[in-house]
Amino acid sequence: MDEIQVISPVDGSVVAAVAETEPAGVRTTVAAARAAAPAWGDVPVADRAAILDRWAQAVLDAGDEIAAVTSAEMGMPLALARVTQVELVAAVLQNTAAAARDFPWLQKHDGFEVHHVPAGVVAAITPWNFPVYQCATKLAPALAAGCAVVLKPSELAPTGPTRFVELAIAAGVPAAVFGLVHGRGPTVGETLVTADGVDVVSFTGSVAVGSKVGALAGAAIRRVALELGGKSAAVVLDDVDLDEVIPRAVRAAFVNSGQACNAPTRLLYPRASADRVEALAAAAASALRVGDPSDPATDLGPLVSAAQYERVRGFVDRAMAAGARPLGPVAELAPPYCAPVVLADVERDAEVAREEVFGPVLVLLPYDDDADAIxxxxxxxxxxxxxxxxxxxxRIAAIAARLRAGQVKVNGVRTRTRPGAPFGGFGKSGVGRELGEWGLLEFCEVKAVLA
Structure with a gap:
């Protein structure tokens, strides 16, 4: 059994280690979940919801611990970790509990009834960038729906998710219902996705890996939910106060050092305002402090790894070679610390304008009118x-109606402030939705009883 060391991007130290689960162990864990699923599905919804509420309180009580291990393992600033990996996680659990209480598990129609029943066993595979939150968005609705779950968190940030599972069991989720395996995607992940007894696969990660997960799940004729990448646009209209809006839009693009699938990394602005937008964007980016994530003054911690740093800098170097103009000098920091970069004079079809960088790189794209912006x-x-x-x-409503995106956020509303709104995307951003009643639906089968 291999041991996987967790290397902190903060200082290169080993901060944790997990034993990689053997394939036989993965299959045994799935079999245990399979055996436990029927009894869990028979637990009244009100009781399952109450467990989620207790789980939420336990997360808040363990908040300092969860935030600290998240920050150490993947470099997230401590304050952001507290907000997104503790407070938001508790909010998702509580919101899911409330949604489960209100959900129409039984619907009566003329001549038939529709029952929403547990789908069975869920294989959940989660990423490193928001390690506990991404667990919550899958596990809360799956368990509330009456499913058993086997979780494989990222090997880059496993400690927070492991603690999250422990807190769930302490709150009342039966241990057999909630399995945990550790390891790398090509070994443990693939074994989990293809294991006999899995009914639904829920994956968050890259498009490349997601397409493989989808193919493996499809070959076994099992349902799959994929939350993948993004190249989100922030459309700034010509009737706003640029001095107020541009700094906010820039900061949103660089949250978690740009390591967020929904980061608005394309800033679209009226062409006539180019000079002002560039000056404001440059000033906002340069004001962000990169450093030790435990320092309250830090805005951006390190990227998750040296490999991620090289990937991000590769995008920047290729963009500059193709004619992109950085607004200000591109600071050279010790990897994996990466200063924010704002690029102007970028062609609309350029690689950096179309591909997900997953780092602190913002592209400025001018437009001529509303139709062009859309x-x-x-x-x-x-x-x-x-x-x-x-x-x-x-005007905002008219533009929102024509944007092909799973979420459209208006005037700075963040996803984390609306934990009941469905989250998921069009095109290569994936299949399915998380959060709220839509998250519950992902883990239900629909049964019609005709009489």
Whole structure:
């Protein structure tokens, strides 16, 4: 059994280690979940919801511990870890519990009834960038729906998810219902996706890996939910106060050092405002402090690894070689620390304007009118998220109706402030939705009883 060491990007130290689960162990864990699933599905919804509420409180009580291990393992600033990996996680659990209580598990129609029943056993595979939150968005609705779950968190940040599982069991989820395996995707992940007894696969990660997960699940004729990448556009209209909006839009793009699938990394602005937008964007980026994530003054911690740093800098170097103009000098920091980069003079079809960088790189793209802004925003293989900044509600609504994105956020609303809104995307951003009643539906089968 191999041991996987967790290397902190903060200082290169070993901060944790996990034993990689053997294939036989993965299959045994799935079999145990399979055996436990029927009894869990028979537990009244109200009781399952109550467990989620207790779980939420346990997460809040363990908040300092969870935030600290998240920050150490993947470099997230401690304050952000507290907000997104503790407070938001508790909010998702509580919101899911409330949604489960209100969900129409039984619907009566003329001549038939529709029952929403547990889908069975869920294989959940989660990423490193928001390690506990991404567990919550899958595990809370799956368990609330009456499914058993086997979780494989990222080997780069496993400690927070492991603690999250422990807290769930302490809150009342039967241990056999909630399995945990550790390891790398090509070994443990593939074994889990293809194991006999899995009914639904829920995966968050890259498009490349997601397409493989989808193919493996499809070959076994099992349902799959994929939450993949994004290249989200922030559309700034010509009726806003640029001095107020541009700094906010820039900061949103660089949350978690840009390591967020829904980061608005394409900033679309009126062409006539180019000089002002560039000056404001440059100033906002340069004001962000990169450093030790435990320092309250730090805005951006390190990237998750040296390999991720090289990938991000490769995008920047190729963009500059193709004619992109950085706004200000590109600071050279010790890897994996990466200073934010804002690029102007980028062609709309350039690699850096179309591919997900997953780092602190923001592309400025001018547009001519609202129709052109919509065309640019939609000119992507992705469709996870989009943002509109404007003053006229009717105009905003008209633009939002034409954007091909799973979420459209208006005037700075963040996903984390609306934990009941469905999350998921169009195109290569994936299949299915998380959160709220839509998250519950992903883990239900629909049974019609005709009489």
């Amino acid at each position: 065309a640019v925003a939609n000119d992507t293989d992705y469709g996870l998220s989009a943002e509109i900044w404007g003053a006229d509600p009717a």
